[in-house]
Amino acid sequence: DAKTTQPTSMDCAEGRAANLPCNHSTISGNEYVYWYRQIHSQGPQYIIHGLKNNETNEMASLIITEDRKSSTLILPHATLRDTAVYYCIVRVPHTGGFKTIFGAGTRLFVKA
């Protein structure tokens, strides 16, 4: 089972910041938080990941709370092409290591 919970869907106006929350209250001290997104009919695309500190790349920013029990993915200036399902993931341990388990994700609609 996925170790994260996310809202089912969110709306955002084009050009505004999209803030996607994620809860991961059972995260362990050395586990990373990953974000992927999936645009219709394509494979998921890696966005960003982080451990404790806030992270930023060309796609997004990741804000992780100090207790690490939740995080927020920020798309600073959402465009129509950012409409997608966004998955927040904490990897799950298994006998061979860790595996990436997807939940249902958040469906983000960016509107003109």
Next chain:
Amino acid sequence: DAGVTQSPTHLIKTRGQQVTLRCSPISGHKSVSWYQQVLGQGPQFIFQYYEKEERGRGNFPDRFSARQFPNYSSELNVNALLLGDSALYLCASSFLDRTEAPWQERNNEKLFFGSGTQLSVL
């Protein structure tokens, strides 16, 4: 650089048949994972292979099997197809380095996905 490639892109089979799906990872990536995505749901983990060994398996029946070749490409086989096997099958590759400390290897892994194979079972 080429990304993860999967073939075929679309496939139609009938119940009871067998199917083989293929995946070529990004050059330099030694790990391949397979996922099944049913319409409206997130991808479900099937297998992960690293250096030709199975490293993890999801909750799928024995009809599902996979292997990884010396060039790190991989095949997913599904026997005795059922209507419920109709789905998008996704392959992902990643760069795992076993020379890293175990917790780093296990926790610091980005997956790169192919576009998938859409399997329809009639």
